[in-house]
Structure formats: C-alpha cells, structure tokens
Amino acid sequence: MGIFEGDTDENGDLVIGGSEPVPHDARLDPLRRGIGVLFDGEHRLGLLATDVQDWWVEKGVFRKKKVDPREVVAVQMLLDPELPEASEYAGLDLDEVDDFLEADDPAVASLLRGRLEHGGWELDITWLDGVEATRAHAENAHLFDIYDR
Numbered sequence: 001m002g003i004f005e006g007d008t009d010e011n012g013d014l015v016i017g018g019s020e021p022v023p024h025d026a027r028l029d030p031l032r033r034g035i036g037v038l039f040d041g042e043h044r045l046g047l048l049a050t051d052v053q054d055w056w057v058e059k060g061v062f063r064k065k066k067v068d069p070r071e072v073v074a075v076q077m078l079l080d081p082e083l084p085e086a087s088e089y090a091g092l093d094l095d096e097v098d099d100f101l102e103a104d105d106p107a108v109a110s111l112l113r114g115r116l117e118h119g120g121w122e123l124d125i126t127w128l129d130g131v132e133a134t135r136a137h138a139e140n141a142h143l144f145d146i147y148d149r
Helices: 026-031 106-112 130-143
Strands: 013-016 034-040 043-059 065-079 098-102 115-118 121-127
Touching (some): 026 043, 026 065, 026 106, 034 130, 043 130, 098 106, 106 115
Antiparallel strands (some): 034 043, 043 065, 115 121
C-alpha cells in the first residue's frame, strides 16, 4: 500500500526531514538509486527508477514534532518515446507510475523479484547494475524527480 493510502490525520502527516535517525533496512538496498528496464514480454516499455527516502510522521497541533522515522521506496516510470501506439498498451498509463511504498508493502517484494504490477498488468524489470546502471543514470537521472540532488 502506498504511504498515502493508510495514514489519516489522527496518525499525523508524513514529511521529509526529521532529526531522529532512520533505521536502515538492508532488504531495500537493491532499490537505493535503482534503475531498470521495464518489459511486457519482449516489448521494452521504458525505464523504472527507485530510491529509498527517509520519512517521518509529523504529530502535534501547536508544537509539531517529527517522529516514527521510516524508509520509504519511491518509484517512478519513464515511458520510452518510441513505444508503438499499439492498442494493447492503450489502457496502461505508464506515466502515472509514481508512488511511495512502505517497506512491508507487497509491491516492494515484487520489485525486488523483478516484477511491477500496475493497473492489472504484470511487467518484468531487468535491473541494471555496474556500467549499464551508471550510463542509464547519467543519461536519465535529470528526468526522474525521486533522487536527492
């Protein structure tokens, strides 16, 4: 579940930038500045970028305090401009894949297994590493707004 789907005003507002140290979740390491190619079978659809961000819950009415630090996975998609206007992709709004996920969200486990489930579609991710990842970041990082600059 995305972080905005389960939190209410009584739980506080989720914010970036607190003073408490955030516990490091090693399971999320592959998603820190992750970048991969997204496929539907043999069709390349675009790039998927992930990053792990530090978030806190802001509580209080008069004297707000940032508490409950956590790591959240940010996910963003960049659609290939050359993608054919095939009717099979008409219902897949890939530009809308822009989410923040709690570490225990089942979607995070799917990402770690190389799968993205979105809008009824199950897509494959080929995660890039080494030189390929460095090149993909150099060419595209300015297009993704999930990375700390």
